[in-house]
Amino acid sequence: MAISIESFFHQQSATFTYLVSCQTTKSAMLIDAPADFDAASCTLSFQTADEIIAHINDNQLILEWVLESHAHADHITAASYIKQQLATYHPCKLATGKKIIQVQEHFSRLYNINMPCDGSPFEQLFTDNEHFALGAHKVTVLATPGHTPDSVCYLIEGNLFVGDTFFMPDSGTARCDFPGGSAKTLYQSLQRILALPDETILWMCHDYQPGDRPLANKTSVLEQRTSNIHLQASEQDYITTRSARDATLSAPKLLHPAIQMNIRAGQLPKAQQNSQRYLTLPLTVLL
Structure with missing residues (x-):
């Protein structure tokens, strides 16, 4: 029995989406699928998601899970859209780490969103070391906080989908300056990943191609x-380096729209009386 792993690269956000399927049963799971968003016109579209949906249908896969590694700050998730588009023939569940509740609580206050902070609309909230089946295979969920408190990785047949923990070795590791983030906590999560067998394949969520090297x-x-490059010294050296680096980083360009959508699994805001939907932009005034 074997699994198939297919990747899709979203150029706008430098994000990889993974479609993992059991070759015996055709059961599939989709990890970190992005929507397309034009910030200048505030236009949300789903060309990338539609291409993935077409691929799923063309290959007669049965999508059972639409998974998030965390509430992303650099792209809007297409999770709810994909579930809706495939609802007739695919019994897929939206799922993420249990600590999405903590992220919802923080950002619903920041953006003044009236929403239940109980993990919904995700239908499955994974705890650390929880397992679920993908056809004939077992998937293990590893809690890997540090970048965000809700971050998780998915392990199946010697393949780990790492979300925003590691980047390629020449790029280091993920930032830790978001609410609930911690360089010390991420270091511990990274060490947990490094304790896996040497041959474990790590699949990146992002690649920013330093030095214009080929995409990896x-x-x-x-x-x-x-x-x-970030893990060749002590824990304290890592924390110092990571914290100094984070202090120089700008906020992600899509931070505000992405977080507001992603804590709701990509569900659209409710339409107002004028039939228009709105996202909030918190204002900081410097005097």
């Missing part, structure tokens, strides 16, 4: 352990 999306535990 997979590496190994051994390669990360020996070559990652």
